[in-house]
Amino acid sequence: MRLVRAIRSNWPSTRILIRAHSHYCSPQIIDWCRANDVDFILGVVRIPVMPDGYSNLKPDRYSDFMPDTIPI
Template identity: 40%
Template sequence: TILKPGRRSKSANVFGILQRLITHLRISWKHTVIIVRGDSHFCSKELMDWCVDQERDKAKVHFITGLTGNSTLNSMVKSLVDTCEKEYSRYGRFVKRYHSFSYKAGSW
């Protein structure tokens, strides 16, 4: 198998695995839209740059990743979180919302 088990460490080569997997899928499904989804442990600069290149080249590879929170990201989604909290308080049901934005961390 070339899929990465969830229990593996972040240091596992997710980028290399995805490249191999997508290359293999393209043999049979040349024009299929592929959506790569991963949690924050999959999110590396190398992987994100590659995914952006795929979108730019119209390779029909898109990505959805989680990001580990920080104060900048938290402030970017504050109004959305506030709205969700109000909706939960009003209706007593769990609320799930999706949001997209551009973000680039500063250098260390």
């Protein structure tokens, strides 16, 4: 945020593009970029296919069995 403010204070018409890995990909970051006219390229984490036998679980229970995935 400070860096964007500093760039904008010196070069107000410059387009800013933020590129980041998947751990920065969150609704808050995306909303902030959109609200501040900042373009972004953010990685998205790949969610593995559920193993057989887990398909009958409720989505909020997946993380109990698959700790490396993002909650659905």
